[in-house]
Amino acid sequence: MSRRDLERLAKAMLEAESICMVACGTSYHAAMVGRYVLAKLAALQTDVVIASEFQESCRVSEGSLVLAITQSGETADTLKAVRAAKLSGARVACLTNVVGSSITRESEIVCLTHAGPEVSVVATKTFAAQVAFLLALSIELARMAGEISAGEAGRLMRELLRMPGSIADVLESTAAPVRRLARELRDVQDIYLIGRGIGYPIALEGALKLKEITYIHSEAMPAGELKHGTLALIEEGTPVIAVAPPGEMRRRIMSNVEEVRARGAKVILLSDERTRGAEKVILLPEVGEIFSPLVYIVPLQLLAYHITVARGQDPDRPRSLAKSVTVE
Structure with a gap:
């Protein structure tokens, strides 16, 4: 993952009046993990909404940040939610596995999981990659917000980097x-x-x-x-x-x-x-x-x-x- 993109997204989330993560299926479950860790580490409240329900259940404005999570970057419901958010004036960021996908063209801040091609229809390694990124994001946000020290952030990042061995x-x-x-x-x-x-x-x-x-x-x-x-x-x-x-x-x-x-x-x-x-x-x-x-x-x-x-x-x-x- 790009350190620059991670820090840029963390800064945008700290500046936002409200944060909403939108996703479908496996990406939605990764977002739920992210919500838990953001609250626990960074004391940051976020909403997680299934993309197909976004327009009916979520209200965003110019002070809002919408983070769209989609493996392919082409999920129709997620793209529709992002376009609706932009019409309301919200800033849009994305986390995806595919460079140049539609979601990257709709987003102000683009973050990539770099998980490589996943041939199977069933998402497995891309779930791990999304969760790993959201963990790194939570650690960085917690450090920037003063919820944890730089030393603790470093310790947590080292533990995250040991996870491939544990898996x-x-x-x-x-x-x-x-x-x-x-x-x-x-x-x-x-x-x-x-x-x-x-x-x-x-x-x-x-x-x-x-x-x-x-x-x-x-x-x-x-x-x-x-x-x-x-x-x-x-x-x-x-x-x-x-x-x-x-x-x-x-x-x-x-x-x-x-x-x-x-x-x-x-x-x-x-x-x-x-x-x-x-x-x-x-x-x-x-x-x-x-x-x-x-x-x-x-x-x-x-x-x-x-x-x-x-x-x-x-x-x-x-x-x-x-x-x-x-x-x-």
Whole structure:
């Protein structure tokens, strides 16, 4: 990523009266991670809006900044949202993977993920690249806003730069247990995923990967919402994947794990520590809470892949889906 573009975007966000991130699908989930980290590190409030709902749900003006996140730079709903924002006088920035795409021509500030071509319809490495950029942006914003010291910012950036090694470790350490789990889940009808805090967008992205290529109904929700309806669907043997990264939310999500276990759910826990309450634990390396999306999404991506292969389906070309959604 370009340091100059990162600093320029950070400065524009600090100057803005309001900030809105617009995106679709996987990019929307990356934006949700960004919202969490911006609030936690930089004490910066941002709205995250699904691009197709932008005109109906979000009001921007000359003092606003809209950050559009789109892998292809051609997503029709995101482009429409950006054009509407510009008509209202808002400044527009973008984060994309494609140089010269339509979104870059609509934006005042252009930031690139430099993830390289992604051939599969299903977004995986581009999610990691978007999250990594938003983490770096949050660290820079927090430093510029005086929320963290230059020394702390440097420490966090060094930790971010170590994440590729952690991801490689996860790919190796979880390969066998995830493959076994995929065989067990191959023929299920439903999979539920729960998370709290930064774990919620990880659960959302995991559910999206599962439904995109396995064609199994997969639903993610904030763990606290279980008791507002979904708990009625949990019965003996229902698979529930609990995303439990480090941080203050872990203790609370374990109480939700007990709720679904009491109803017979088959609980699969993603965590960096073994704990009672789950039928299976996918052990992950210890990383800082804000960096956990980069690590915790990997076994969910692998699970979707292995279930799909076990069902005899093509994981790269799911039915009815396109890499770039260019229609509204």
